[in-house]
Amino acid sequence: MSAVWTLIDLLAGRRDPAALNAREWEGVISVARAEVLAATLAERLADAALPGDIAALFADLRCAAKVQQRQALWEAEMARRALEPAGVRFVLLKGTAYAAAELPCAAGRQIGDLDIMVARDDLDRAEAALLAAGWEWVKADPYDDAYYRTHMHELPPLIHQDRDRMIDVHHTILPLTHRAKPDAAGMLARATEILPGTGRWRGGAVTEGAGAEEFNASTMRDADSDPSDPCGATSPFRGGFLRLSPADMIIHCAAHCMADGDLAGGLRNLWDFHLLAEHAERSSVQAAAERHGLGPAVARAVRLADALYGERSLTLTTADRLFLRALTARDDWGRPTRPFTRLAFYIRSHWLRMPPLMLARHLWVKWRRGSNGP
Amino acid sequence: MRHSIRISVGPAHFRIGSDWREPLAQLAALYATYPSATGSANATVHLFAARPWRRFLRPAVHIGGDFTIPDALPLPLSMGLLAAEMAMNLQMALGWRRHMLLHASAVERGGRALIMSGQSGSGKSTLAALLGESADWRLMGDEFTLIEPLSGDALAFPRPVSLKNQAIAEMTARVAADRFGPLLTATPKGDIRHMVPRANALAAMRRPAVPALILFPRFGADVAVQRIGPSELFVRLTEASTNYALLGEPGFASLSRMVQTVPALAISYPDSASGLALVEQLWAEALA
Numbered sequence: 132m133s134a135v136w137t138l139i140d141l142l143a144g145r146r147d148p149a150a151l152n153a154r155e156w157e158g159v160i161s162v163a164r165a166e167v168l169a170a171t172l173a174e175r176l177a178d179a180a181l182p183g184d185i186a187a188l189f190a191d192l193r194c195a196a197k198v199q200q201r202q203a204l205w206e207a208e209m210a211r212r213a214l215e216p217a218g219v220r221f222v223l224l225k226g227t228a229y230a231a232a233e234l235p236c237a238a239g240r241q242i243g244d245l246d247i248m249v250a251r252d253d254l255d256r257a258e259a260a261l262l263a264a265g266w267e268w269v270k271a272d273p274y275d276d277a278y279y280r281t282h283m284h285e286l287p288p289l290i291h292q293d294r295d296r297m298i299d300v301h302h303t304i305l306p307l308t309h310r311a312k313p314d315a316a317g318m319l320a321r322a323t324e325i326l327p328g329t330g331r332w333r334g335g336a337v338t339e340g341a342g343a344e345e346f347n348a349s350t351m352r353d354a355d356s357d358p359s360d361p362c363g364a365t366s367p368f369r370g371g372f373l374r375l376s377p378a379d380m381i382i383h384c385a386a387h388c389m390a391d392g393d394l395a396g397g398l399r400n401l402w403d404f405h406l407l408a409e410h411a412e413r414s415s416v417q418a419a420a421e422r423h424g425l426g427p428a429v430a431r432a433v434r435l436a437d438a439l440y441g442e443r444s445l446t447l448t449t450a451d452r453l454f455l456r457a458l459t460a461r462d463d464w465g466r467p468t469r470p471f472t473r474l475a476f477y478i479r480s481h482w483l484r485m486p487p488l489m490l491a492r493h494l495w496v497k498w499r500r501g502s503n504g505p
Numbered sequence: 506m507r508h509s510i511r512i513s514v515g516p517a518h519f520r521i522g523s524d525w526r527e528p529l530a531q532l533a534a535l536y537a538t539y540p541s542a543t544g545s546a547n548a549t550v551h552l553f554a555a556r557p558w559r560r561f562l563r564p565a566v567h568i569g570g571d572f573t574i575p576d577a578l579p580l581p582l583s584m585g586l587l588a589a590e591m592a593m594n595l596q597m598a599l600g601w602r603r604h605m606l607l608h609a610s611a612v613e614r615g616g617r618a619l620i621m622s623g624q625s626g627s628g629k630s631t632l633a634a635l636l637g638e639s640a641d642w643r644l645m646g647d648e649f650t651l652i653e654p655l656s657g658d659a660l661a662f663p664r665p666v667s668l669k670n671q672a673i674a675e676m677t678a679r680v681a682a683d684r685f686g687p688l689l690t691a692t693p694k695g696d697i698r699h700m701v702p703r704a705n706a707l708a709a710m711r712r713p714a715v716p717a718l719i720l721f722p723r724f725g726a727d728v729a730v731q732r733i734g735p736s737e738l739f740v741r742l743t744e745a746s747t748n749y750a751l752l753g754e755p756g757f758a759s760l761s762r763m764v765q766t767v768p769a770l771a772i773s774y775p776d777s778a779s780g781l782a783l784v785e786q787l788w789a790e791a792l793a
Contacts, residue, residue: 184545198753201753464551466553
C-alpha cells in the first residue's frame with residue numbers, strides 16, 4: 132500500500148499503527164509533512180503504542196504545533212487591538228478560528244496566515260487601521276494590487292513589519308469572479324462569539340449537530356493544566372473573538388477546498404471538513420450550502436471526506452475518483468506525482484475562478500510579467 | 506527515488522534519496538565508520554534532477570526534502586557530496602524542533618562543553634577540528650550544536666568536518682589520509698574537503714555535555730579577550746540559532762538560563778597555534 136493511503140488510513144483509524152514497519156513509517160512521515168498533516172497525525176496517535184523514535188518525533192511535532200498555534204492566536208489578538216478601536220467587526224476564519232474555538236480539527240493543525248472576514252463596507256477602515264498598526268503591503272505591483280481590489284475576495288496580503296506575519300482580510304469566501312456568489316453579509320450576521328471550550332481535544336467527541344446552536348468545543352487546556360508539559364504552550368486566548376456559524380464554517384471549508392484553488396493541501400482541508408461535518412446534520416448544512424450556491428461543492432466534500440476518512444458508504448462519481456487521484460498524488464518520498472492530473476486541476480482552478488475572456492487576459496498579463504499572483 | 510541511503514548523526518537520522526548513485530557512494534564512504542542507523546528516519550533529503558534529461562545532460566543536483574528553499578541553486582554532479590551535506594544541514598536548520606539549534610562548533614572535555622560561535626571564516630570549525638585531534642578533547646560538531654531546552658545540555662552533531670581553503674592543508678598535515686573525503690575544488694565556498702572525526706567523537710556522539718564556556722573567535726587579529734555580558738550573549742545566540750523563535754517559551758527559558766550561567770568571551774587570535782593556546786588557557790580559567 133502506498134504511503135499516502137497508509138497516512139489516510141491511520142488518520143481514519145482504519146489501520147493499526149503497531150503493524151507498521153520502520154520503512155512504512157518513513158513514507159507516512161514524508162507524505163504527512165508534505166501534506167502539512169504531520170502534527171495532526173501525531174495528535175491523532177498521541178495515545179497509541181509507537182516505536183520509540185516515532186514517538187519522540189511525534190512529541191516534537193505536537194510541541195511545535197502548539198507553539199505555532201499560540202503564536203497564531205497572539206496574531207489574532209494583535210489584529211483585534213488594531214481593528215477594535217476603529218470599530219471594525221471581524222470574524223476569524225480557517226485555522227485560527229478552529230484553534231480559538233478549540234475544535235477537534237485544531238489538534239496539531241498547521242496555521243500559516245491569519246485569515247479574517249469583515250463587511251465589504253468596512254474594508255477601507257480595516258485597511259487603514261491595519262496599516263496604521265504596522266502592517267505593510269507585500270505586493271507593490273500595480274496590476275496585482277488592482278486585480279485583488281477589483282476581482283478578489285480579499286485585500287492584497289499584508290505583512291506585519293515587526294512580527295513578519297501575514298494577514299488576509301476577506302470580505303467574502305470566494306473570488307468575486309467565481310461562478311458561485313455566497314451570501315457574505317448573511318455569514319457575517321450569523322457569526323457568533325467563541326465561548327471558552329468545555330471539552331477536550333482528545334477523547335472528546337463533538338456530539339451536537341453543526342446545524343444546532345453551538346459546537347461542543349474541546350479545549351487546548353491539556354497543556355494549560357500540566358506544568359510539566361515540555362512545550363509550555365498555554366493558550367493566550369481569552370475569548371471574545373467571532374467565528375462563523377457551524378454550518379457556515381463547514382460551507383466555507385468546502386468552498387475553500389472544492390471550489391477554489393488547485394487542491395493543494397486538499398487532504399488537510401478535507402480532514403478539517405471531515406471533523407467539522409462529521410456530526411452535523413447533513414440535510415440542513417446541504418440546504419444552507421444551496422442558498423450560497425455551494426451545494427455541489429459541499430456535496431462533493433461530503434463524498435470525498437467519506438471516502439478518505441469516513442465510513443466509505445457513499446457512492447462516488449467518476450469525477451470524484453479523479454479528485455481522489457489528484458489528492459493522493461504523492462510518492463513515498465513525499466514528492467508530487469501524476470503531473471497531468473495536477474495540471475488539469477490547476478487549469479480547473481482558474482476556470483472556476485474567472486470567465487474565459489478574463490482568464491485569457493489575466494494569463495496574458497501574467498505571462499508577460501513572468502510573476503506569480505492571484 | 507532511484508538510490509537511497511540512511512545516515513545517523515547524533516539524534517538525527519537521515520533518509521537520503523538521490524537520482525544518481527555517485528553522491529550516495531561518496532556519502533557511504535565518508536560515513537562508513539559512523540554507528541549504523543536503526544529504526545525510522547526523522548529527516549528526509551532529496552537530491553534530484555529538476556528535469557528528467559538533467560540526470561544525464563549537464564547533470565545538476567537540486568536539493569530538497571521535508572523542507573526546501575524555493576530558490577536554492579543546483580550544484581554540478583561533481584559536487585554531489587557537497588549538495589548532500591548542504592541538504593542535510595538544511596533539514597536540520599529548517600526542520601529540527603527537539604533542541605535549540607546553534608550555528609556553532611563544540612568540543613567536550615570531562616563532561617563539559619566548549620561552544621564556539623561565529624561567522625563563516627571566524628575559525629570556529631578549524632579550532633574545533635584541531636582540538637578534536639588532541640587527546641583530551643572530543644569533537645561534538647563543527648557546524649551545529651544542539652541545546653536540550655529542559656536540561657540545558659549540549660548535544661553533539663558530529664558530521665564530518667567541512668574544511669575550507671587553508672584549513673585543508675592544516676589538517677591533512679596532521680591526520681591520516683583515510684579520514685578525508687575527496688577534495689572538491691572551486692565550489693561556491695572555495696575548496697572543500699570533509700574530514701571524519703576521530704573515533705571517540707563517533708562512539709560518544711549521543712552523550713550530552715554541560716556547557717561550560719562560550720567563545721566567539723575571530724581569526725587574523727592580535728590576541729585579545731573581551732568578556733560578553735548576558736544581554737549581549739542572548740542577542741548573539743538568538744542570531745546564531747536557526748530555530749530559536751520557533752521553540753517559543755521553552756527556547757526563551759532555556760536561553761535565558763544559559764546566558765546567566767555560562768561565561769562567554771570574544772577572542773581574537775593571529776594563527777592556529779596561538780588560538781589553541783588561548784582556548785586552553787581560557788578553558789582552565791573558566792573551570793577554576
